[in-house]
Amino acid sequence: MLKASQILILVIVSLAYWALATLYIRYVPTALLGPIQAVISFALAAPVGWASILLARRLARLGQAQLLPGIGVVGASAMMLDALVLRWAPQVYGTDGAAILRGAAWLLWGYGVSFAIAVVMATRPGDQAVS
Numbered sequence: 234m235l236k237a238s239q240i241l242i243l244v245i246v247s248l249a250y251w252a253l254a255t256l257y258i259r260y261v262p263t264a265l266l267g268p269i270q271a272v273i274s275f276a277l278a279a280p281v282g283w284a285s286i287l288l289a290r291r292l293a294r295l296g297q298a299q300l301l302p303g304i305g306v307v308g309a310s311a312m313m314l315d316a317l318v319l320r321w322a323p324q325v326y327g328t329d330g331a332a333i334l335r336g337a338a339w340l341l342w343g344y345g346v347s348f349a350i351a352v353v354m355a356t357r358p359g360d361q362a363v364s
Contacts, residue, residue: 234299234302235293235295235299235302235303235306239293239294239295239299239303240306242292242293243289243293243303243306243307243310244306244307244310246288246289246292246293246307247306247307247308247310247311247314248310248311248314250285250307250311251310251311251314251315254311254340254343255318255325255326257336258326258327258332258333258336258339258340259325259326259327262327262329262332262335262336265332265335265336265338265339266329266331266332266335271335271339274339275339275342278339278342278343278346278347279346279350281343282343282346282347282350283350285307285347286300286304286347286350286351286354289303289304289307290303290304297355300351300354300355301351301352301355304347304348304351308344308347308348311344312340312344315337315340319333319337
C-alpha cells in the first residue's frame with residue numbers, strides 16, 4: 234500500500250513529466266510530424282520510460298510491491314491531465330492540429346510502453362526498490 238506522502242510525491246512527479254511531454258509536443262512538433270523523426274520519438278519512449286520509472290521509484294521510495302501501484306498513480310494523473318487539456322485547451326500543445334493529434338498518439342504510446350516496462354520491472358526476481 235502506498236503512503237500519503239508517496240502518493241503526493243508521485244503526483245508531483247507526474248505533473249513534471251506531463252509538463253516536459255507537453256513542452257516537447259508544443260516546441261518540437263517536427264519530432265512527431267516527420268516520418269523518420271516520429272520513429273525516433275516513438276523508439277525513445279522505451280529508454281525515457283525506463284528512466285522515468287526509475288526516477289519516480291527512487292523519489293517516492295517505492296518498494297517492489299509498490300512499484301505497479303505507484304507507476305499507476307503517475308500514469309493515471311498524467312493521463313487525466315492530458316485528457317482534460319486535449320478536450321478543453323488543446324492550444325496548450327500547440328496550434329497545428331496534425332501535431333496535436335500525433336502528439337496525443339505519442340503520449341498514448343509512451344504511457345503504454347511505460348506501463349509495460351513497469352510490469353517487467355515489478356516481476357523481475359531480485360529487483361529491489363532504490364532506497
